Amino acid sequence: xxxxxxxxxxxxxxxxxxxxxxxxxxxxxxxxxxxxxxxxxxxxxxxxxxxxxxxxxxxxxxxxxxxxxxxxxxxxxxxxxxxxxxxxxxxxxxxxxxxxxxxxxxxxxxxxxxxxxxxxxxxxxxxxxxxxxxxxxxxxxxxxxxxxxxxxxxxxxxxxxxxxxxxxxxxxxxxxxxxxxxxxxxxxxxxxxxxxxxxxxxxxxxxxxxxxxxxxxxxxxxxxxxxxxxxxxxxxxxxxxxxxxxxxxxxxxxxxxxxxxxxxxxxxxxxxxxxxxx
Numbered sequence: 001x002x003x004x005x006x007x008x009x010x011x012x013x014x015x016x017x018x019x020x021x022x023x024x025x026x027x028x029x030x031x032x033x034x035x036x037x038x039x040x041x042x043x044x045x046x047x048x049x050x051x052x053x054x055x056x057x058x059x060x061x062x063x064x065x066x067x068x069x070x071x072x073x074x075x076x077x078x079x080x081x082x083x084x085x086x087x088x089x090x091x092x093x094x095x096x097x098x099x100x101x102x103x104x105x106x107x108x109x110x111x112x113x114x115x116x117x118x119x120x121x122x123x124x125x126x127x128x129x130x131x132x133x134x135x136x137x138x139x140x141x142x143x144x145x146x147x148x149x150x151x152x153x154x155x156x157x158x159x160x161x162x163x164x165x166x167x168x169x170x171x172x173x174x175x176x177x178x179x180x181x182x183x184x185x186x187x188x189x190x191x192x193x194x195x196x197x198x199x200x201x202x203x204x205x206x207x208x209x210x211x212x213x214x215x216x217x218x219x220x221x222x223x224x225x226x227x228x229x230x231x232x233x234x235x236x237x238x239x240x241x242x243x244x245x246x247x248x249x250x251x252x253x254x255x256x257x258x259x260x261x262x263x264x265x266x267x268x269x270x271x272x273x274x275x276x277x278x
Contacts, residue, residue, distance in 0.1 A: 031178040035151075035171050039186065042168055045119070047126040047149060047186045048110055048265065050103060051202045052133025052193030054159065062097040066090045099193050099225055100136045106191065106224075106258040107140025107148070113266060115146050123188060123269060124149055128179075129170065133193045135162035151179050180205060188273065189220040189265050194228040210251050211244070220268040221252040222261055229254065 017023055057065070069090040073083055107125045114123040125141040127134035129150025141148035142164040150165040152172045161170050173179035183190075184206060192203045203223070209215045223229055238244050255261040 028175060028178060031173055031175055032181070035182050038169070038171065042147070043121050044124055044147075044149070044169070044186065045121060046123055046188045048123050048189045048191065049126045049183050049187045050107065050133060050137035050191050050193065051128070051183075051195060051199050052099065052103065052136075053195035053199060054128075054130050054132035054134060055196070056096050056100050056132045056136075056194065057093055058100050058136070059094070059097040062090075062094040066094050096194065096228075099228075100133065102224070102258045103133050103136035103191075103193055104140040104143070106261050107137045108144045109140075109258065109262040110265065111141040111144035111146035111148070113262070115144065121147065124169075126151065126183070126187070128152065129161050129165060130159040131162055133195065135164060138162055138164035151182055153179055184209065184215065187219060188217070188269060189222070191222045191224055191261065191265075194225045200232075207248075207251055211248050218268075218272045220265055220272075222265065223252050223254050224256070224261060226254040226256055 011017055018026060066087075069087050073079065073087060076083060079087075110123065111125055117123075124147050125137050126149040127137040129138070129152035134150070138148045138150060139162075147166045147169060148164065149169040150161055150171065152159060152161050152170070153176065154172060154174055161172075171182075173182075180202065183202065190206060192199060206215075206219075206221060210219065210221070235244075235249055239246050239249055253264065255264060
């Protein structure tokens with residue numbers, strides 16, 4: 001008597017296979033096709049991407065931390081090196097918090113303007129979906145009652161989605177390179193706020209792609225916070241040594257005020273993409 005065998009699981013339903021090294025290419029494709037489908041469903045045509053540190057706090061949170069540290073150190077007659085470091089770190093956080101607030105305002109201004117355009121879902125604010133500058137960008141869009149995108153990334157230390165994202169535009173990635181592709185693929189403008197290694201990586205990759213004409217579309221790049229960035233990087237020195245052309249320094253613009261950044265980006269987008277109206 002013949003035995004009846006169960007049908008084998010199809011490969012695309014085999015989760016052990018899909019999560020194995022053998023299916024890595026399938027997972028990579030999924031991280032391209034999945035977001036593409038979502039953006040089509042939501043009719044997202046283009047974005048304004050905000051990069052910046054996850055560690056920058058809102059002003060009220062940073063100010064509260066300074067008060068806490070000062071309260072802890074109250075009555076200490078002689079500060080140790082650790083005490084001074086603790087206080088200085090808290091004060092620096094408060095100083096850097098202005099970039100959080102500026103991000104909120106710039107994202108709010110851009111979203112309020114984009115909502116008035118004849119075509120819906122133009123120039124939607126997009127961030128990395130986490131805390132810090134990313135949260136501030138999504139918060140600004142939320143305050144203007146507009147959509148915003150979060151391209152989150154799974155990290156060893158969990159980076160949770162911030163609460164200001166549009167639910168249907170909250171995406172999670174495993175592969176950094178695929179996440180970065182989606183940052184650039186729809187972007188018509190990028191704003192780079194102070195940040196660390198990740199922000200530097202994103203900035204340099206975009207500048208390299210623009211410099212080498214791998215990005216064919218016109219794209220505005222604003223580097224926000226000249227006080228910070230001029231300490232971290234001196235682009236003129238690179239040009240002086242002949243390692244980039246002087247014209248390469250025109251690929252980006254330094255700006256220090258959210259209203260100035262808004263006017264610059266709005267002017268660029270209206271001029272470059274003529275279907276956009278003031």
